[in-house]
Amino acid sequence: MATQVDDKIVEFDVRTDEMLVNMGPQHPSTHGVLRLVLRTDGEIVSEVTPHIGYLHRCAEKIGENVTPRQWIPYTDRMDYLAAMNMNLGWAMCVEKLLDHQLSEKAKHLRVIISELGRIASHLVGMGTYGLDLGTFSPFLYAFREREKILDLFEDVCGARLTYSYITPGGCTADLPDGWLENCEQFLQQLEPVISEYHTLLTTNAIFIKRTCGIGLLTPEMALDYGCTGPVLRGSGVDYDLRRDGEERYTEMYDGYAFEVIVQKDGNYPRDHDYPSVPVDAVLGDCWHRFYVRMLEVMQAIDLVRQAMDRYRSAEGDWGIPIKLTQKLPKGEVYLETEAPKGQMGFYLVSDGSPIPWRVRARSSSFSNLSVTHELCRGIPIADVPAVVGSLDVVMGEIDR
């Protein structure tokens, strides 16, 4: 019997059998209810087939039976780790159809909220990635910090997970008194903690051994499969909708000082003191995807700070939501925003009534997950969680 591994034909003198193993939907490291069917030869995985649909809730169909503002809670439940960013995507899509212009203040408010959401999402992604690699503590440290973001969000809208805060037309409420000070205090706490995470994970020798050179995603492959977000930038493709997106979205970030986190000429933007890239790391491997996320957290902290400064001095209202039964103009729109896990697109077709005729969501996790079968071919079982974890998928967003 012979097996092809890395262009080499390996001969076995003992007859071995391949084994089909179900990883999930109830498995500690499949991030919810993802099911992977592994075809294994001993510990080596020869084929991985992801099965999805365990969390399907017909969200899109529901969207065709409720008004856009009523659908906001359903977007919360897509990427439930970054619900604010999901709200933002849908709200902007509806605003695009209505051609609704926001005040400066409302835009800065949205930047504050969505960048905090990005930090929260990346913290969870980082923590669970540690969990996938068998270290438990960073996960709890990450959740400790995330709790503080949830506290801030609770002060803003009363909810801790499904916020329904950003709505078409603006937000449901203005920031409460003293919130900006609390937020600044939190950011000051968070900044030094990030270097602890770098010690525990990014620069940890075992972590480097487990992630460098594993799950190599070439830029071409990433583009072919439609990967977006940190997965795409981890492969060295310089693309971020906050800079390269639609006018309506990029004008939110007009005048903000920020660089897209991507390796250019062998270097990442050095606006902070980051640990250097290990020698073993290859562009596009699990380590780089993780690293991009960590760097984006630092950048998001900067963005929140800038946005808070602007918010203080900005003119206008905080964005009064549209009427619940606002009639939508006839037509179709599609808008993508840069959510923490990638580009989240919403598609809306209206026939002139207050209720959309067609609603569709394009999830980044779905495209990101689709590379698993390419990345997991010929690697040991232990690396499957490492690869899937580095893609940082959320099943609620994939299944909708």
Add this chain to the structure above:
Amino acid sequence: MADNLNSLFSASAGHWLGFIITALIHIFLLINVVAVGALLFIWMERKVSGRIQDRLGPTRVGGRFGWLQTLADGLKLITKEDLIPGAADSLLFRMAPYLSFAASFTAFLALPFAAGWVGREINTSVFFILAILGLEVFGVILAGYASGSKWSLFGGMREAAQVVSYEVPLGLCVIIPVMICGTMNLVTIGEMQRGTVNNWLIFHDPFTFFAFWVYFTCAMASVNRAPFDLAEAESELVAGFHTEYSGLRWSIFFMAEYGSMFVVSALAVILFFGGWNGPIPIFAGLAYEAGETAFSWGGYFANLAGCLNFLLKTVIGVTVMMWVRWTLPRLRIDQVITMCWKYCVPISAACFVGVLVWQTLALPTAADLDRITIRENWVLVAFEEPEVNNPADPEVETTVPETNEAESGEAAESASAVESSTTQPVANVAEDGQVAIEAKRQSGGRQ
């Protein structure tokens, strides 16, 4: 202890009956030591991880110091339904945890807790403990095979590969103290490290120092603690070999794990860290002399202090294992095996050769620091007359005039006749300590 019990019961009942009763008492005691010890360690693990991870739960709940939580856990596990999967080989499935546990707790039989405080003093106890601990892997492989689950099978296969590999460097590291002491008897090895901290074998020479770290790494691997917990790697293999186990059977695996953690840590303490001997011999004057069988409160007290000392050092070792577990990510199976064969085995072999050369050339060791060793019984000696210097020791001989030696020898003789019996063991122990050091030098090949 064993002999005392034996004679007690064979005196009152027939020979065989006495033997059986004694055996049952021993088994009861040992199982309780392991089980209660495991409960304590589970409590400790909860506390240590709670502190490390900033979790509120483990640091607040469960009665005073959280002792009730472990008890509640145990109660829950006992009352759980006993599930045996349909695909499992029922007999082997039931047998596996007990096999694992039996191996783990049989090792306690030969483990001395203080000088003479040992279930059964075996002349080859180092070998015995290693061999018995090696059997623990049987239970795990059996569990993996008999569960009828693919994840369990992976866990069992990994365990087999890993433990069999790590026994090699582990054995090599254990042989180093055995070679220095010239015995496999753990009680003797412990006794030979009597005196101050410089007598501990980890400070014997640079190679033993390295050997200890290799030993500790391999010990963690062979008892399946993170970052080497590949057999149960929860993020990859759900729960590895005990995926299908629940309730009491699972808790028996758990106890076996904590039991063997204690054993490997205790072995490290005896082989490298002076066993029950503290860094400074405070109670050395009270201790039993070699070969003394009669009961004395002083000896009992010294042993109790030694036992506590031993437990403290062992618990520190276990705590370090917990600390490592809650800090580091897990290695991959090929990296674990690579580490064993490419790093641990060569390093431990080099240490072995290094110690061999050190011993053959009789290079100086930390134990040669006479100024410290001569104050062996430093608390009680203050009330004593000056000691007789051993004439066989060339270094001390040059500094002490010969007349002094004869006089003090006479004085000691006359004093022993007059003085109370409590002071007598002191002088004896001092001599005994000198003799022990002398014996060590000779085994080091100085003469």
